[in-house]
Amino acid sequence: MIIRAKVGKNGEVILTFANEFKAMHIDIITLHPGLLESPFQHSIVKRAIEKKLADVTIINLRDYGLGNYKQVDDAPFGGGAGMVMTIEPIANCIEELKAQRTYDDIIYMTPDGERFNQQIANSLSMHQNIILLCGHYKGIDDRIRQLYITKEISIGDYVLSGGELPAAILCDAIIRLLPGAISDETSALSDSFQDNLLAPPVYTRPAEYKGLKVPDVLLSGNPKQIDNWRHEQSIEKTRKSRPDLLS
Ligand code: SAH
Numbered sequence: 372m373i374i375r376a377k378v379g380k381n382g383e384v385i386l387t388f389a390n391e392f393k394a395m396h397i398d399i400i401t402l403h404p405g406l407l408e409s410p411f412q413h414s415i416v417k418r419a420i421e422k423k424l425a426d427v428t429i430i431n432l433r434d435y436g437l438g439n440y441k442q443v444d445d446a447p448f449g450g451g452a453g454m455v456m457t458i459e460p461i462a463n464c465i466e467e468l469k470a471q472r473t474y475d476d477i478i479y480m481t482p483d484g485e486r487f488n489q490q491i492a493n494s495l496s497m498h499q500n501i502i503l504l505c506g507h508y509k510g511i512d513d514r515i516r517q518l519y520i521t522k523e524i525s526i527g528d529y530v531l532s533g534g535e536l537p538a539a540i541l542c543d544a545i546i547r548l549l550p551g552a553i554s555d556e557t558s559a560l561s562d563s564f565q566d567n568l569l570a571p572p573v574y575t576r577p578a579e580y581k582g583l584k585v586p587d588v589l590l591s592g593n594p595k596q597i598d599n600w601r602h603e604q605s606i607e608k609t610r611k612s613r614p615d616l617l618s
Contacts, residue, residue: 393499395425395549398468399538400461401505402443404429410539419552427542430468435460444508453509461504461511465519468502476522477502480534480541481510484523487541489564491524495541496548503541505534567616571604 399407407429411420419425436443437459444454475498526537546552553559563570574585588600609616
């Protein structure tokens with residue numbers, strides 16, 4: 372059985388089979404490891420890690436800080452408010468990681484990066500090893516971006532205090548896509564944004580609540596009709612809420 376497809380350097384598709392399957396490895400470099408504890412300890416993400424589909428290492432950048440105070444930041448050249456994360460701690464950390472494995476991408480979470488979406492999540496989920504770098508304060512010295520970063524990702528047009536929550540969001544979106552992470556594998560494929568459509572409405576028991584009934588077709592037991600209805604609802608919902616996805 373094919374477990375993972377990966378796009379090689381020349382655009383070729385490399386398939387990894389069950390007996391050689393290796394957990395996707397994610398290293399997260401952060402100044403606030405505590406912010407990243409809970410997101411990996413619950414639900415689908417936790418189970419995927421327990422099933423060894425993914426393994427996530429949180430690296431405390433403070434350990435790479437310089438001098439007695441383990442300094443990781445400094446005032447910006449040219450003046451102005453805020454501190455800038457310095458080159459050496461980050462560079463030393465990344466160099467140490469790169470000596471241990473080959474990374475498909477070294478990603479900096481940043482509001483001026485490419486806007487994260489399901490397509491990016493899909494393509495990142497095919498990677499074997501990635502590093503996520505979380506910034507803080509005013510961000511990182513630009514030369515780190517020039518020297519090491521291969522991809523820059525934003526989770527939206529707003530500014531957060533640090534890259535930890537964005538990194539957790541990215542990990543959740545990727546890890547739930549790993550084959551076996553969701554028990555019914557087709558489930559992830561029927562979520563919103565796969566196929567550029569929003570997901571149709573869902574219902575469960577009771578079949579009637581305060582006079583509101585579940586659409587008859589869902590109780591019909593006719594899979595073909597149900598599929599058709601869901602597809603129509605998806606299109607309708609997308610047309611109403613996100614027409615930009617259809618164009
Ligand atoms: N001065 C920067 C913002 C720094 S915010 C600017 O104006 O662009 C501090 C850190 O939080 C960033 O280095 C980044 O890692 C993270 N961050 C903040 N907002 C983010 C977003 N929308 N997406 C991804 N990372 C974000």
